[in-house]
Structure formats: C-alpha cells, structure tokens
Amino acid sequence: MEQGNTEPDIYIYNIVIDALCKDGNLDAAINILNEMKQKDIHPDILTYNSFINGLCKLGQWEKVKTWFSEMVNLNIYPDVRIFNILIDGLCKEGKVEDAEEVMKHMVRKGVEPDIITYNAIMDGYCLRGQVDRARRIFNIMIDKGIEPNIISYNILINGYCMKKEVNDAMQLFCEISQKGSKPNVVTYNTILQGLFKVGRIGHAKQFFAEMLSAGFIPDFYTHGIVLNGYFKYGLVEEALSLFNKLEGKRENTDIELYNVVIGGLGNNGKLNEARAIFEKLSLIGLLPNARTYNIMIHGLCLEGLLDEANDMLRKMEENGYMPNIFTYNVLVRGFLRCSKITEMTTFMKEMTGRGFSFDATTTGLLVNVLRESPSVLDMILELHSKIMK
Template identity: 25%
Template sequence: MRSWKWPPSPYRGKWDQSFGELQAFETFKKKLLRERSPADNLLSLLIDCFKSYESTPNPAAYSFAFSYLFRHRLVCHLPPILDHLEKVEKIDVPERIFVDIIQNYGRAGMVQDAVNVFFRMPRIRCTPSVISLNALLLVLCKKKEGLALVRDVLVKTPDMNVRLEASTFWILVRVLCRNGKLGSAVELMNMMPLHGCNPDERMYSLVLRSLCREAGSAEVMDFLEEMRNASFLPGTLEYNSVIDVLVREGKVNDAYNVLTRMKLDGRWPDVVSYNRILFGFDMANNFEKVDDLFDEMLLIGLCPDRVTYNTYINGLCNQGEFERACRMVKCMERAGCNPDIETFNILIAGYMKIGEIRKAREVSSTMCRKGLQWNSQTYTILLDGLHSKGQIMEAYQLLMEMLPKGFVPGPSRFNTLIHGLIEKGHFPEAIEILMEMISRSVAPDARSWRSFIDSLQLSYLETSICLEGIVT
C-alpha cells in the first residue's frame, strides 16, 4: 500500500526562524533577570543567545535590553548598544523603541541625550515622524535646560522631513502659556496655517484663559474678537475669566456687555458670571445696577449662592438700608442658603460704620447664637469701630479678649490703641498692651514710644508742681 505524504510547507523555514528567535529571546531574558549578568556584558550576552539559535537579535530583544538598563539605572551602558545597532546590525528599528528611549532619558533628566538620540534615528534605519518629535518636545518642555534646546530642534526638524502637525503646536503653545510668553504663543498660532494646520477651539481657550491671568483687558478683548472671527465661541468658563479681568480694572459696564454677548452667543451665564459683575457694581457704588442684576438672576431662574447674597447685602448696607439687609439674611435662610460668618461681618461693619454700636453687638450676639464663632475679621471690625467712636476702654477690653484666642491684630492696631489709651489717661492699660506686643515680638512704633515718653514727662512735671506747692 502506498503511504501518503504531506507536501512540504513553503512557510516552514519562516516558522522555524520565528520559533528560534522566540527561544533566543526567552533565554536572553532568563540569563539577564535570573542570573544577574553584568551590564557591561549585556550586548555580548544578547548576541550569543541569538547566535546559539542561529538567529540575530530582533527589535523586541533590543527594546527589552534598553528597558532593563533604564529600569536598573545602568544608562551608561546604552551607547555601545546603539553603536552596535547603527554600525553592525541591518534590521529596521521601529520608531516606538526610540520614543521609549527619549521618554526614559527625559525621566532621568538627560535631555541632551534625548535630543542626540532623536537626531541619530535616521542613521539607525528609523524614519522619525511627528510622534517621536512630540515625544522629544514633551521631554524638553518639562526642564528649564530643555526649553533652551527646543528652538534648535525645531530648526533642524525640516532637514529630517518631519512635518509639524497641530499636536506639535499644541505642545509648544501650552509651554509658552505656562511660561507667560503669551505674545509668542499668539504668533505661533498665526504661523500654523503655513504648516497646513489651524488652531482649534482648545488652543484658543487656553490662550484666552492665560491672557486673562497675565495681560490687561485691551489684549484680552482683542484676542476674544480674534477667536470669534475664527468661528470659535468661548465657553462660560472663558467668558467668566474675561469678565473677571474687566471687573478687576473697574470696567464693570464692559463686563456687563460681555455678559450680554454670552447670551447672544448661546453661552448661558452661571451664578459665577453674575457674582463677579454684582461685585463690580457694588464696588462702583452703582446700587441701582446691583438691584437690577439681582432681580435679573431671579428672573432667568438662577439660584443665588452665599457670594451673591453677601454682595447684595453689602450693597444694601452701603446704601444705609439695614432693614432690607436684615430681611435678606432671613430670605437666605428660607432659601436654604444659611448665612455664614462673612454675611454677619458685613452687617457688623455696616452698623459700626454709621456708629450703631449697639446694633453691631446685637448682630454679633445673633451670630454666636447660630453657632458661628467670631473670626479675626469680626474682631478687627469691632476693634476699629470702637476706636473710631472713641470707646477706647471697650476696644482695649476686646483686644484683651481676642489675644488669648489666638487672634493677633497687626502692629498698627496695637500702636493706635496704645496712643488712644495714653491720650485718655489709661497708662496702666497702655503698658499692658505694650507687654503683650513685646511677648509676641511685635515692635512698637516711634509714635507709641513718644506717647509713653510724653506721658512720663507730664507725670513728672505734675508731681514736681505738686511737691513744690506742698513745700511752699
């Protein structure tokens, strides 16, 4: 009977080669990890393991060797392997291996070595792309010494036929914004069309927010218009940043115009938007606008938060409408937005400003009944108010009450109170405050010392006149 034989497979040789490479790779890992071979013999160990299976090291084996060296901080042994790859081997090296090397060099703080490897890639039969370029830029942008190398890399990149893409510009713009070089960031965005790409909404938003932190309102408004002309509309967060800049510069009417533009652009303002403009109108003493804006919030269905209520109550106090301010505090409670210590401090400051010390004390007592403890601002408001109304001994007693609780006023308040006490003839109390200052390493100013000296001279003069009268 004739036996049947399978025809020889044309793929058998390739399968044998792949299996041999796999066995060689496993042997190499075993010797390297288990036997802890010296790192200076790593290259020869790699070659011998593959040679024993009649094969040559593949990219995966080289990748593992590089990772091993970085993981065990044996980076000094990496150059000989790269030299071997460049001058002896003929295999094409995948770009991902160089990306890993660049990133590992970055983690080790070896930015110049990362740059050298990037430029060496074509000589080791690897075509660099924007992937390896971006990896290098990310490494360089994390170190101060790396930033100085970015320009040189970008100048030489065209010679390597690496095309800059939007992702590259995003990395560069982000770094420029982080370092406060916003003019350069805007110029870079304007250069993007020359490279066949355009800024996206994310990039515009980043630069706009950075300008709001670093620049003035003129630059911010110019860029905002540029962003709108590019058919990108800022989000609520960006609009709020613009509003904040305008309010900070006292341009609250312009800020309100931006609020109106938000609504026209379909970006609905939030409570933060209104709070910032409310604050601006309050600081500008435009209480009519404060009222209108608060009503507008309610009409569009926005629920005021504590910041809203506190700003509105502050405006009412500045207008002298304390009854409305107190009613608003009750409205807060009914709305489930319990007043905080800032709310009561605003009321106390308002009453102290008009000399209603009794009312201020009532509010401070109410605050304590609600379980809120006075803070340094509460004590400061009461201290300044009592002193300004000439109630020096009450101010002194309040100061002696706050010091054991850890609330220490600034040197100016100590000195002002000392001067006031001496002026009113309360010399022992002034001495007590002086001792408290010295115990806290707070130096009295020249005015305080002069008050003490003048008081002592006056006391000596009065004593001398009295004695002279007795003798006579």
Template identity: 25%
Template sequence: MEQRNIQPTSLTFFILIRRLIAAGLTRQAIRAFDDMESFVMEAVDETHFCFLLDTLCKYGYIKVAVEIFNKRKSRFCPNVRMYTVLIYGWCKIGRIDMAERFLREMDERGIEPNVVSYNVLLDGICRRARLQPEVRFERTIMSAEKVFDEMRHRGIEPDVASYSILLHVYSRAHKPQLTLDKLKLMEEKGICPTVATYTSVVKCLCSCGRVEDAEELLDEMVRSGVSPNAATYNCFFKEYRGRKDAESALKLYRKMREDDLYALSLHTYNVLLGMFMKLNRMDIVKEIWNDLCTSGSGPDLDSYTMLIHGLCEKQKWKEACQFFVEMIERGLLPQKVTFETLYRGLIQSDMLRTWRRLKKKLDEESIAFGSEFQNYHLKPYRR
C-alpha cells in the same frame, strides 16, 4: 517604605516633587522625576512630565521649566497641554511677550491651541493690568479683543471663562455700562454666565452706585437658575455700608438667613457687625452675633476684635470684658491694641479691680498662647 515592603507609586513621587519645588529645591525635584521610572511600576510619559512643568510654573520657576522642556523635547512629545502650562508660567511672572511667543511656537510646530490656551493668555493680559489712567484700560481691552479675534479666526469660540475674564477688567475699571453690554452679548451667543460672572457685574454696579440695577440683575440671576453666593451678597452689603443704609442691609440679611443661613460667609458677618456697630444698632449687632455663633463658621479673631473695640468706644466695659474673656477661652489671642484699648479704658473709668481680674484670667490662659503672649508688654497708664 522599604522596611514595610511598600512600593512607591507615581503619586508618591508627585508629592515629593511638589514639596521639593515648594522648598526651592528644583534640581533635586528634577532628579526625583528622573528616578521615578526606576521605582514605579509604570512608564513615565507626557502626563508625568506635564505635572513637573506645571508644578515648576505654579511656584514661579518658569525658566527652569522651559530649560527642562527644551532638553526633553526628544523624549516627551510636546503637546497643547505642555505649551499651555508654559504660557501660564510666563503670564504668572508678567512676561506676556514670552507667553505670546510660546503661543506662536505652538503654531509653528503644528500644535493647535485650544480655548484653555487662549484663556490662560487672556487672563495673563487682563488680571494684573493697571487700568489707570484711561489709556492703560483701552490698551488692555485692545489686547484682549485681539486675542478674541484670533480665537474666532481659528474657529475657537470664546467660552464663559473668556468673557468672565474680560468682565472682570470692566468691573475693576468701573465701567458699568460696558459690563452690562458684554454680559448681554454673552447671553445672545447662548453662553450661560456663571455665579462668578454675575458677581463681577454686580460688584461693578454696586461700586458705581447703581444698586437698583444690581438688584434687578440679582433677580435675573436667580431666574436663570444661578444661585448667588456669599461673595455676590457681600457686594451689596459693602455698598449699603458706604451709604449707611441700615434698613436695606437688614432686609437683605434676613432674606438670606431665611433662605439658607449657611450661605452667609464669615466675611459677610464681619461686614455686617462693623456696619451696625458704627450705626449704634446694638440690638441688630446682638442678633447677628447670635446667628454667627450658631452658624458654625465663627466668630474669629476679627469678629471679636471688631466687637470689643466697638463696645469700648461706647464705654460698655462690662460687655467688652465678657467678650474679651470669651475670646481667650476660645484660644484666640487678642491683638496687642485690644489689650491696650481695654486696659486704658478700664483705668480711665476707675475699674482697676476689673482689670486685675481680667489680667489674672490672662495669666491663667497664657500657657496656651506661649511665647507670643510673653512679648506683650503693657506700659503702665497714667491718667
């Protein structure tokens, strides 16, 4: 940079600090932060210091962040953002007791927590909590409700993020009625649920077998002006797969396709491919595969693996070989189990010549896969 007469900026140092912390070089990152003021044409303030703390916390170095925070308190005036970052850091490593302690310290210093501070603590309490047996679920909910009460006591009204965190806990614990009640409470308070909020409720209803209620909620979601995303629809597809309800899955899939083909995620396609392969609906599999290819989102390694293994189970060796070759030509290295399944099936079906042609194609493309392919040692199969 000196040779090209380029002056580093604070952004340059931010990138350097992030990469050093990601590599575990926290002391070097702190030294880079200390050197920043000598190089950049601006004063290093609380915003820059908060970035350092935030990056340390995100990579799990909360103790280093607290140490540097305590040492630099006199230079950088602590504010709500700094404390929120430290609360997040403690929550990230599961130390909720320390997160609560820092929340109390904020209050003692006369710094008023905001809704983000409480949401970070709430998320820490709820996200990693074990919800079985029932007593653990009740303990988690009591802790969360305690945070809600404290927020209201301070005049801070819980927002959509606060309720979404709690709804996620109800969903994980498979409590459909509690989930619906909390969603209704949100709406009564004039808080508009987001797509993530609705998806948590839909997931809970579907996993508990209440698909009809989930479908009604989906209609309500659309009427409210919230567009469902791929994750919302995947909840339905997974439940239909469990029920082997091909008609409902196909009806919803075609409705999604008519509305917006690109709303379908690669995961959605893979769920549907696996479902219809097991139900032996090869006409639908072909339709979905063609849509996947034209969508631009795939197919990927999982898509090809699922399709090839499904065709092998049905002893459709010609089609399996075609997709196997197509997969290789796309630069996707098949898993070893796929090699072995196809090899064993072709030998059993007296299609040794087909395997030899396939092996020749593999050898031609092996340069693209490098040493990873060389580690695939196929044992000769004896019938």
C-alpha cells in the same frame, strides 16, 4: 510591591510624582524620578507635565527652562497642556508678555493654542488692569475660529468691572446669549460687584432681581456682594431684611456672612446691633474667627470704646486667634483719635515685638496728629524709651 510581587510601572510613578509636585514637594518627586531611571523606566510627557506644573506654581522659572530643554533633548515635545501650564504660571506671576511669547513659540512649533491658552493670557492682562489688551486676545481667539466659552466672557467682564467700566461689562453680558453661550452665577456676581463698586445701586437691585427671575440660585458670594453693597451705601434696613430671610432659611449663613453683617452694622453706627449678633453666634452653633474679632475691634474703636476693644483683643487671643497687623493698626488708630498716647505707645511695643508695623492709614493719621501737636512726638519718644527699658 513591598513583597516584590508587583513592580510599579510608568503609570504608577506618574501618579506619585504628580501628587508630590502638586503638594510642592519637588525634592521628593525628583527622588522618585531618579528611582524610575535606575529601573530603566523612562519619564514621558506626563512626568514632565507634573514637574513643570509644580515649578511654575513655585515661580522657579530657570528650573522650568531646564526641564523644558531636558524634555526636548529626550525627543519628548511639549503638547498644548504643557504650554498652557507654563503660560498660566507666567500670567499669574504678571509676566503676560512672556506668556504671549510662549504662545507664539508654540505656534511656530506646530502646537495650536486652545481656549485655555487664550483664557489664561486674557486673565493675566485683566489682573494687571490692561483690559484693552485682554480684549485684543479675545478678538484674536474669535478670528482664529475658537468660540469663547463662559469662562472667557467672565474673565473679560471681570476685567471691565475692576476698571469700573461697567457699561462695557454690561454690553458683553448682553452678547453672551447672542453668541450661543449662557451666563452663570459667576457672571451675575461679577456684574453685581461692578455695579455696586461704581455706586449704581438701582441698577444693582434690578440686576439682582433679574438674576432671580431668570432662575439662577444665588450662592454665598452673591449674598455677600449684595449685603456689602447695601451696607456700603447705608441701606441698612434692606441689608437686614435680606439677611433675616437668609437666616430664617439657614441659607448660606456661615460665619463669613455674619462677618459681613456685623461689619456693615458697625460701619453704619449700629454697634449695639452688631454686638448682639456677635454675642448670639455661639447660640446658633457658629464660632467667631479672627476676622470676626477684628471687625468687632474695629467697630468698638470707631465708637471710642477702647477698653472694650482691648478686652475683645484679649478674648480673641484666649480663643486661639492671634492678632495680626490689621488688629494692631485698628487699635493704634483708635488710641490716636482719642489722644491716648500712653496706651498707643504700649501697643507700639507689642506690635514691633510681633514683627508688625504701621500701615499707610495709621501712618497718615499719626502724621496729622504730629502736625497739629508736635509735642506729641516728644511724648511718644519718652514713653517708648521708658517701655524699652
């Protein structure tokens, strides 16, 4: 092309524009579009598809309207793909009613919604906790003669589980095979998560066993859900038994799974075991990440080992991981619980210097401390003024 032997056509331009829009580089994409127009190459529906998709992801709805108008003025009418991009973007922004209005508009324009349209709106309502509305869309889809796919079922099952309405989720799960579809690993993971969420441990164990007997291979998320559930309800031995099997097989044992185990042990008062696993990470070729350090700091603070927690913080920084708002709040809560106000105030300065503030849990704990010992406030203010000098 640079030698002038080949001129890019609309196909080539669309590829470049789509890549730029997916990367969020709309300005560069517009420059390419202007170059197209100068060469008298007219944008087509794929060109507008890319721009509208990019603008939706950036939440620039006014510009989306402008591009829609421009497209229509050029007698390029939106197809179901473009409407779906807009509907999905609105739903992810929480503007589900607006998305429904777009769907009604597309029907008026003679463009029939497809399963992607309905799934996007269902997902939008489920994310807002409005499962009844999502179920209404599900039923409308069926009435229109569109058979739900496994994604449709998974969206609705997840909505029920998020609302802790696990019986409804289980009922829908039973309907899947009756309707000619098949559950997948995501379906099982979602219901497992829901069962653990409402404390139905026996049912969760049974469901996990059924998943294995049905021939499904658990993925990383399955094992994370089960391990988290076991640790949450104090089933430490069962959690370690599963983890040891996975570790022996080297199956789905990346750093995030170790984070689950280290955190679970720490939360169940088994800090020494958590520390031992943390210390062997380098021996098995795994590097702790920021979350690993935060989990260890949290465990140390729970045991009142604040000097070790502080050392872990510095080790975290030495290894290239910056402490975040969670790190500082955990440490401040540790100092508060141990009535180490001087150290807490020092961390307050470091926190504010990095743009972090107390979260709701830390604020609540501080209020309780001040309620029981009002003199602590004077101490904090005095120490803070000295530090600021």
